Every structure is written in structure tokens, then in C-alpha cells.
Amino acid sequence: MVPLSWYMLLSLAVFTIGVFGFLTRRNIILMFMSIELMLNAVNINLIAISHYMQDLRGQILALFIIAVAAAEAAIGLAIVIALFRNKATAHVDEVQELKG
Amino acid sequence: MILELFFAYFAFAIIVLSIVVITRRNPVHSVLWMLLLFFHIASVYLFLNAEFMAAVQLIVYAGGIMVLFLFVVLLVHIKEEIKISKFIGAWSAGFTFAAALFVVVALSLRSFVVAPPGKYTIELIQQETHTKALGKLLYTEFLFPFEIAALILTVAIVGALVLAKRRLKS
Amino acid sequence: MNFQVPELGPIVPELILTTLALIILIADLFIKRKEIVALMSIASIIIVTFALISSSGTTFGGMFISDGYSTFFKIVFFINVILCVLISMKYIIIEKINYGEYYSLILFSTIGMMLMASAADLIVLYLGLELMALSTYILAGFIKHETRSNEAALKYMLLGAFSSAFLLYGISMVYGLTGTTDIKTIAAIISERGLEGNSAILLSIMLLTVAFGFKIAAAPFHMWAPDVYEGAPTAITAFMSVGPKAAGFAVLGRVFMVAFASIKIDWATILIIMSILTMGVGNIVALSQTNIKRMLAYSSIAHAGYALLGIIAANNEGLASMMNYMMIYAFMNIGAFAVIIMLRSEGFRGEDINDYTGLAKHHPWAAALMLIFMFSLTGIPPTAGFIGKLYIFLAAINAGYTWLVVIAVIFSAISAFFYLRIVMFMYMREPKDEVVLTTSAGTGFVLGITTIAVLFIGVFPSYLLGFARAALAGF
Numbered sequence: 133m134v135p136l137s138w139y140m141l142l143s144l145a146v147f148t149i150g151v152f153g154f155l156t157r158r159n160i161i162l163m164f165m166s167i168e169l170m171l172n173a174v175n176i177n178l179i180a181i182s183h184y185m186q187d188l189r190g191q192i193l194a195l196f197i198i199a200v201a202a203a204e205a206a207i208g209l210a211i212v213i214a215l216f217r218n219k220a221t222a223h224v225d226e227v228q229e230l231k232g
Numbered sequence: 233m234i235l236e237l238f239f240a241y242f243a244f245a246i247i248v249l250s251i252v253v254i255t256r257r258n259p260v261h262s263v264l265w266m267l268l269l270f271f272h273i274a275s276v277y278l279f280l281n282a283e284f285m286a287a288v289q290l291i292v293y294a295g296g297i298m299v300l301f302l303f304v305v306l307l308v309h310i311k312e313e314i315k316i317s318k319f320i321g322a323w324s325a326g327f328t329f330a331a332a333l334f335v336v337v338a339l340s341l342r343s344f345v346v347a348p349p350g351k352y353t354i355e356l357i358q359q360e361t362h363t364k365a366l367g368k369l370l371y372t373e374f375l376f377p378f379e380i381a382a383l384i385l386t387v388a389i390v391g392a393l394v395l396a397k398r399r400l401k402s
Numbered sequence: 403m404n405f406q407v408p409e410l411g412p413i414v415p416e417l418i419l420t421t422l423a424l425i426i427l428i429a430d431l432f433i434k435r436k437e438i439v440a441l442m443s444i445a446s447i448i449i450v451t452f453a454l455i456s457s458s459g460t461t462f463g464g465m466f467i468s469d470g471y472s473t474f475f476k477i478v479f480f481i482n483v484i485l486c487v488l489i490s491m492k493y494i495i496i497e498k499i500n501y502g503e504y505y506s507l508i509l510f511s512t513i514g515m516m517l518m519a520s521a522a523d524l525i526v527l528y529l530g531l532e533l534m535a536l537s538t539y540i541l542a543g544f545i546k547h548e549t550r551s552n553e554a555a556l557k558y559m560l561l562g563a564f565s566s567a568f569l570l571y572g573i574s575m576v577y578g579l580t581g582t583t584d585i586k587t588i589a590a591i592i593s594e595r596g597l598e599g600n601s602a603i604l605l606s607i608m609l610l611t612v613a614f615g616f617k618i619a620a621a622p623f624h625m626w627a628p629d630v631y632e633g634a635p636t637a638i639t640a641f642m643s644v645g646p647k648a649a650g651f652a653v654l655g656r657v658f659m660v661a662f663a664s665i666k667i668d669w670a671t672i673l674i675i676m677s678i679l680t681m682g683v684g685n686i687v688a689l690s691q692t693n694i695k696r697m698l699a700y701s702s703i704a705h706a707g708y709a710l711l712g713i714i715a716a717n718n719e720g721l722a723s724m725m726n727y728m729m730i731y732a733f734m735n736i737g738a739f740a741v742i743i744m745l746r747s748e749g750f751r752g753e754d755i756n757d758y759t760g761l762a763k764h765h766p767w768a769a770a771l772m773l774i775f776m777f778s779l780t781g782i783p784p785t786a787g788f789i790g791k792l793y794i795f796l797a798a799i800n801a802g803y804t805w806l807v808v809i810a811v812i813f814s815a816i817s818a819f820f821y822l823r824i825v826m827f828m829y830m831r832e833p834k835d836e837v838v839l840t841t842s843a844g845t846g847f848v849l850g851i852t853t854i855a856v857l858f859i860g861v862f863p864s865y866l867l868g869f870a871r872a873a874l875a876g877f
Contacts (some may be wrong), residue, residue: 134239139580142243142276146250146290147571148334153254154564155326156319161259163560166265168297169250170567174382174574175289181578183280185334187350188366190577191285192374197570198292199381200532203388207536208559209304210357210395210541214320216308216551217398220277222640340601347581347591375408376462380517380529383420384536387510390427391540394503395555 139180147173164208171201239279244271259305263298270294281354284363412459412468415450415476416516422446423509430502439502440491440844443509447480449566454480464584465523470873474725475519475652478732482644483512485736485852488844490637493743496840497635499544508641511537511552515649519656524583527653528566531617534649535562538642542634561626565616574608576661579603585837588661591682598665607662607669611676614657616762617650618706619699621679628687631699638744640697640739643702648728655713655721659877673714674806680707681813688820692755694742697820698735701779704817705731708810713793715801722870723793728789729866730778730859738775739854740846741768747840758824760833768839771849776821778856781814786859788826793867 146169153166175194182190251271256262270293277286320326357365370378410417426446430439436709454476460467475507489504496499514534521527539562543555577583579602580591597603615623629640684704709731712724745752762769778787791814795807859866 134235136346137344138239138243138394139276139280140344141298141338142246144334144337144341145247146335147567148330149247149250149254150567151333152326152330154560155329156323157254158320159259161308162254162262162555164563165262165301166254167560167563167567168266168293169253170564171570172270172293172869174567174570175285176273176276177571177574178250178281178577179277179282179285181256181346181574182370183282183348185349185578185581186352186354187581188369189525189583190574191282191366192369193528193570193573193577193583194285195288195370196377196381196525196529198288200384200529202292202297203384203532203536204559204563205300206388206392207298207395207539208556208563210392211539211552211555211559212304213307214543214546215549215556218547218549218552337605340605343594343600344578344599344602345573345600346578347595350581373463374525376465377523377525377529380526380533383513384529384533386424387507387533387537387540390503390507391536393633394501394540395543395546396505 133217136180136184140177143173143180145173146170146176157167160212164205164212168201171197235279239276242272242276242279246276254263259308260302263301263305266295266301270298279356282362284366406577408463409434409459409461412457412461413466414457415468416513416520416570417455418453419446419450419509419513419516422449423513426509427503427506430506433502436494436500437491438504439505440487443505443645444484444487444582446509447483447512451477451480460522461685464586465526466517467522469521469877470875471656471725471877472516472519472652472723474873475648475728476516478648478725478729479512479519479645481507481729481732482648482736483605484547485732485740485848486637486641486644489640489736489740489743490635491844492840492842493637493746495870496746496748496846497823498547499635501523501544504541504544507537507541511641511645514755515645515652518649519652521653521656522585524585524657527657528569528573531569531649531653532566534618534646535566538638538646541638542630542642544638545635550633551635552633554630557626558630558634561616561752565613568609572606572613575602575606575609580866582618585657585661589663592662593664596864603662604668607658607665608672610657611655611669611672614650614654615676616670618647618654619703620676620710621703621707622676622681624680624683627703628699630695631702632693632696636695636739636743636753639698640736640743642699643735643739644728647702647706648732651709651711651713651724651728653745655724659716659721670714670716673710677707677710677714677806678809680704680710681810682707685787685813685820686815688817691820693753694755694758694824695753696857697755698738700741701817701821702735704813705735705779708791708794708814711798711803711806711810713804714806715797717797717801718871718874720794720797720801721877722874723790723797725870725873727790729795729870730786732854733852733855733859734775734778734785734787737849737856738772738779740848740852741772741775744768744839744841745837747838750838752837755824755827756834757837758827759831761828761837763833764836765839771853772828773825774853774856776825778860780818780821782818784857784860786856786863789860789863790869793863 150169178190515532545551619627688700778785
């Protein structure tokens with residue numbers, strides 16, 4: 133039997149890789165993919181916990197996360213398309229009309 | 233023992249694939265590697281006796297979201313992409329933050345104690361089948377969040393149309 | 403297996419608003435004049451307000467709770483919607499984004515906020531938050547022919563999704579530790595299993611704080627706010643500087659005060675650091691801004707810092723003063739944005755502080771109203787802003803955080819520099835060229851209501867605070 137902590141460490145590793153990707157990549161689409169990685173890490177965590185706890189609540193939440201991730205991807209990519217029409221770029225540091 | 237070996241393979245593959253995904257220069261390659269990653273994650277769900285989740289992972293993530301990504305990636309210039317640098321200048325700061333996050337969370341995970349088990353034992357789920365058990369819960373106890381999720385999807389459709397359509401009638 | 407229809411009484415307002423929002427979405431196809439759509443959405447909010455008064459209780463197995471606390475916040479959201487729709491009607495014609503979806507998305511976003519305020523379960527909380535956030539992302543990018551609006555939507559979306567991943571990671575940890583996502587049960591299980599000092603629960607509190615910090619734009623999670631507030635359509639900036647912030651405070655109050663009540667000391671420490679940082683960053687960076695929307699973004703960050711004091715006090719008095727503050731902030735902030743919107747006309751943005759030079763000469767009324775709102779945002783009596791700050795500082799002092807209040811007062815004094823700079827520009831400089839004001843019945847109405855509210859609450863503060871206190875009875 134694989135202990136639960138292994139799954140949680142796996143989830144943590146994927147989550148931090150996602151955080152790293154989000155913070156460092158310049159490409160907007162890669163940043164979105166890093167967020168998807170983080171959400172998948174959360175799903176691994178939830179499904180593993182719910183399996184070891186013999187409770188289905190975590191899997192239900194994981195199901196909702198997948199649904200919301202789909203909605204988020206649709207809107208996010210629509211924004212990228214709208215931006216691309218005006219600007220023809222997919223790099224965060226090239227879209228800086230707003231100086232921060 | 234055999235279970236541990238399987239887990240070791242999948243965990244290793246998932247971590248390596250995640251790193252591969254975020255370090256590719258060409259976004260199309262990233263998307264394709266991510267597809268492979270999702271297959272591995274779905275297999276992990278199978279280990280955890282969550283067949284339905286594995287199927288949803290493949291259908292929605294691999295079949296839906298990744299295809300959407302692929303479409304958009306193809307709209308954006310790739311030739312330029314391959315020539316310029318992948319990471320922002322201050323990537324080491326990002327690395328430090330992510331590494332620190334990993335260490336902090338891993339340390340506090342040591343005191344993690346899982347809550348006492350509930351009623352959905354493996355036998356019960358096997359007897360009832362996973363899809364049915366999940367479906368029953370989804371349409372009774374979790375009906376309310378399910379309805380909200382429907383609303384979120386409506387907003388997503390409206391929003392994606394509003395933003396991506398070239399010209400709206402006004 | 404038997405299926406029982408859940409009791410629908412407590413959730414009637416949300417149901418009605420959802421139905422009406424969907425009807426408006428469809429009706430928009432047939433209605434040529436979009437002002438009618440705007441009036442329909444205001445009418446639906448008024449209908450829902452009547453339904454709200456009579457609804458209370460819990461339903462759906464305790465996932466949804468309608469109590470005084472949630473009702474108060476819902477009224478803040480309704481005021482926010484009505485005022486923002488009214489200032490939008492003319493504005494979105496000027497921006498050439500006069501589409502009916504604009505109004506239905508505002509309503510969907512409001513449903514999300516209502517669900518957040520009423521969420522008694524972390525799953526409902528998450529979904530409500532996403533419903534609100536996704537609609538707001540779209541609205542922020544609504545001027546799709548303008549790059550800075552696209553950019554605002556993109557930044558908001560990327561950072562919002564990033565923060566909700568943290569929220570989910572936190573929820574998954576809480577779920578693992580307690581076996582439930584129900585906010586009340588979490589509190590019971592934490593004390594039952596003795597998880598008070600557990601570092602994993604501290605970690606999950608931190609993760610939740612990160613996510614809520616993003617929503618209320620508290621430092622160090624505020625980076626998105628200035629860019630998004632500047633790039634988004636001005637009416638939407640007004641909308642999201644009040645609505646999502648108030649919703650964020652509503653869940654912050656409920657989750658921390660109910661679920662994690664037994665580990666008050668730990669989260670109070672985190673919030674104190676966050677509050678000091680937020681007030682510091684907001685007030686100091688605002689000093690150097692030349693774009694007024696950007697300046698109000700930093701001001702909105704600073705106000706989140708003050709309102710956090712109410713939660714740090716961690717008692718009913720603190721919560722009541724925080725709710726009071728949110729209501730006052732809604733009036734004064736939307737009032738200020740209504741003046742900014744009046745300056746926007748065809749081919750003229752009117753967002754630079756220099757555009758306000760000598761405004762008092764040609765448009766004494768507009769300048770006088772801006773003066774009132776700026777005084778209120780600074781916290782000068784007899785305006786409502788003073789009352790809001792006074793009560794929140796009193797609550798913090800009574801809870802033993804005198805030193806924190808001293809810091810807040812110092813930052814509040816610093817804030818006078820940038821708010822009153824605008825007043826100085828308007829009254830003490832000679833105008834360069836005349837600014838044309840875009841007036842409309844909607845904007846005039848909003849300015850009237852907000853001015854009356856700001857002055858009335860400033861002179862008779864006991865009504866609103868009494869209402870907030872009564873709303874908290876039985877929380």
C-alpha cells in the first residue's frame with residue numbers, strides 16, 4: 133500500500149513546478165498551462181485524500197475544479213485572441229501599455 | 233511491492249513531464265507533452281479507485297481543454313517564439329520562491345494527520361460502482377454546487393463569445 | 403433512492419436574480435435600445451431586494467445560509483450594481499461597447515457575490531467566487547478594441563486564476579485535516595481533534611489568506627489592482643473596486659471567524675502584517691500617481707488595509723464596523739468614479755490629474771461633489787468616510803490594538819496628500835482649456851444619491867451602524 137504522504141508530496145511537487153512556470157515564463161499560453169498544472173496538482177491531492185479517507189466529497193470538488201478549469205480556459209483563451217487581434221503578441225512583457 | 237513500483241514510475245513520469253511542459257520553447261510541444269502528462273495523471277486516479285475521475289480527466293482535460301490550447305497556440309506566431317528567450321529575466325527569483333514554497337509546505341505536511349475515515353469504503357464503491365456512487369452524491373447532496381457550476385459554464389460561453397467574436401451587433 | 407426537493411425559501415433572492423439575468427440575456431436579442439436592458443437589470447435588482455427581506459435560514463444541507471450578515475453584504479452588492487449600471491448607461495455608448503451582455507454579466511457577477519456572502523461550505527464558496535471572478539474578467543476586457551482593456555482582463559484573469567489555485571490547495575488541506583468542507587463542522591472538528599497548533603492547519607490558513615488577499619487587493623497580493631483598474635472600463639473599475647472587495651471581506655469574515663475561530667491568534671498575526679503592508683503600499687505609492695484611476699486603485703488598496711482592522715479585532719464590534727465601512731466605501735468610491743466618468747467624453751479620456759486643473763471655474767458643481775468624495779475618502783468630518791474610519795479604529799482599540807490604530811492614523815494622514823492634491827488642482831489652479839462634461843440622468847442620479855448618503859451617514863452615523871450591529875445578531 134502506497135502511503136498517502138507520497139501522493140501529497142507528488143501533488144506538492146507538481147504544484148510548485150506550476151508556480152515556478154507561472155512566475156517565470158514569458159508566454160501567456162505557457163502561464164495558463166502552468167495554472168492548469170497547479171489545478172491538476174490540487175486534484176491529485178483531493179482524490180488521494182478522499183480515497184484514503186473513504187469519503188467522496190474531495191472527488192466531487194475535483195469534478196467541479198475540472199468544470200471551472202474548462203470555463204476558465206475558454207475565457208482566458210478568448211482574452212488572448214482579443215489581445216492578439218490588437219497586438220499580435222503573446223508575451224507578458226510586451227503587453228505593457230499599463231506601467232506598473 | 234508491485235504497487236509501489238507502479239506509483240514510483242507514475243510519480244517520476246508526472247514530475248519529469250511537468251518540468252518538460254514548462255521548459256519547452258515551442259508552445260505546441262508543451263501542449264503535446266501536457267497531453268501525455270494528463271494520461272499519466274489519469275492513471276494515478278485509476279490507482280486511487282476513481283475511474284470516473286480518470287475518464288473525466290481524459291475527456292475534459294485531454295479532449296477539451298488541451299485541444300482549445302492547441303487551437304490558440306496555432307493562432308499565435310510560433311516562428312518568432314523559437315528565437316527569443318523563454319524565461320523572464322528574473323527567473324531565479326521565481327525559482328527561489330517556488331523552492332521555498334516547496335520546503336515550507338513539505339515541512340508543515342509532516343504534521344498532517346488525515347481525518348477519520350468516512351463511510352465510502354473501497355468495497356462499497358466497488359459494489360455500487362464509482363460512477364453511480366459519485367452521481368448519486370452529485371445529484372442529491374451536492375445539487376446546489378452543481379447548479380452553480382452550470383451557471384459558471386453559461387457565463388463562460390457568453391464571455392468567450394463576447395470577447396472572441398470579431399464584431400458584435402450593437 | 404429518494405430525492406427530496408430542498409427547502410427553497412432562503413435561496414429565493416438568488417433564484418429570482420438568476421432567472422431574471424437569464425431573461426435579460428435572451429431579451430437583449432430583441433431589444434434595440436440597450437438603455438431598456440439597463441433599466442430592466444435595475445428593476446430586477448429592486449425585485450430581488452424585496453425578496454431578500456423575507457428570506458432567512460439555511461438550506462441544501464447547510465451549504466447555503468441566509469442570515470443578517472449575508473443580507474447586509476447583499477445590500478452592499480445591490481447598491482453597487484444599481485449605481486454602476488446607472489453610470490454605465492451613457493459611458494458604454496461613448497466607449498462603443500453598448501452591448502446588452504454587459505448588463506447580464508454584471509448580474510451574473512452579482513449572483514456570484516451573493517453566493518459568496520451566503521456560502522456555508524467551502525465548495526459553494528469556491529464556485530461563487532469563480533462565478534463572480536469569471537464574469538468580472540470578461541467585463542474588465544469588455545472594450546476589446548482597446549489594448550489596455552485586453553491587457554487588464556488578461557492580468558486580472560492570470561492572477562485571479564493563480565490565486566484561486568492557492569485557495570483550492572488550501573481547501574484540499576483543510577479537507578484532509580477535517581474530513582469536511584462545511585464551515586461550521588470544520589470549527590467543531592478542529593477543536594475536537596485538537597488541531598489548534600498543527601502546522602498543516604496554519605499552512606492552509608496562509609494559503610486561504612493568499613487567495614482572499616488577492617480578491618480584496620491587499621498587499622503583497624495587490625500587484626494586479628493598479629493595472630486592472632486603469633485598463634478596465636471606468637464603470638467596471640467602480641464596480642469591481644466595491645463588489646468583489648466586499649465579497650472578499652464577507653468570506654474572509656465568515657471563514658476566519660467561524661471555521662478558524664479557535665486559532666484566532668495565528669490568523670490575526672498574519673492579517674496584522676498584511677494590513678500594515680497594505681496601508682503602507684496603498685498610501686505611499688498613491689502619492690506618485692498621475693492617472694486618477696490608478697490613484698484610486700492604490701486608494702482602494704489602502705482602504706482594504708483599514709477594513710482589515712475590523713477583522714483583526716475579531717469580535718462582533720469589529721465585524722460590524724467592517725461592514726459599516728464597506729457600505730460607506732461603496733457610496734464614496736462610486737461617487738468619485740461617477741465624477742471621473744463625467745469627464746470622459748468622445749475623444750477625451752479625462753483620466754489624467756491635469757485634466758482636473760481649474761475644474762471649479764467652469765463646473766463648480768462637479769468640483770464641489772469631487773471635493774466631498776475626496777474629503778470622505780480621506781476621512782475628514784462631517785463626511786461618511788470619517789465615521790467609517792472612526793468606528794473601525796475604535797473597534798481595533800477596544801480589542802487591544804492601539805499601536806496598530808496609531809499606524810493606521812499616520813497612513814491616513816499621508817493619504818490626505820494625494821486626495822487633497824486633486825482638490826487643490828480643481829480649486830487653486832487656473833484652467834488651461836475648458837473640459838466638456840458628459841452629463842446624463844443616470845450619472846446625475848448616482849451623484850445625488852452618493853452625495854446624500856455620504857453626508858447623511860456622516861451626520862447621522864448611528865442608523866447604519868445600528869443596522870450592521872443588528873445584522874450580526876446571532877452570527
